Amino acid sequence: MRFLVVDDSSTMRRIIINTLHKLGHQDVVEAANGREGIDRVTEGPVDLIITDWNMPEMNGIEFIRSLRAMNGQQQVPVLMVTTNAAKDDIVEALRAGVNNYVVKPFTPDTIREKIDAVMAR
Numbered sequence: 001m002r003f004l005v006v007d008d009s010s011t012m013r014r015i016i017i018n019t020l021h022k023l024g025h026q027d028v029v030e031a032a033n034g035r036e037g038i039d040r041v042t043e044g045p046v047d048l049i050i051t052d053w054n055m056p057e058m059n060g061i062e063f064i065r066s067l068r069a070m071n072g073q074q075q076v077p078v079l080m081v082t083t084n085a086a087k088d089d090i091v092e093a094l095r096a097g098v099n100n101y102v103v104k105p106f107t108p109d110t111i112r113e114k115i116d117a118v119m120a121r
């Protein structure tokens, strides 16, 4: 199972990737913004995407809208990890095609629960 982690903060990518490794997921690719995220998806299939919202070049919402418009990418589970916690933001993210939502800061347990939830869909 291959994960894609998209975040402009290399520290946040490390935290998420370390959490994934601890959960037994070793196959992880990463990207620093939505445009690079699209590049990773184009290079080969991923099974679950964890993405930030606020990023330069292409933000998380633009990334998910582009992703959902790609052939075969309508169903890939997407978990958004962001500081944007307002209800309107969550609604916007869900409308763009996010499957679940984690507000930073988060605990490894929270990430694990949300990953389990999006994989169980």
Ligand SMILES: [Mg+2]
Residues within 6 Å of the ligand: 007, 008, 009, 052, 053, 054, 055
């Ligand atoms: Mg960011």
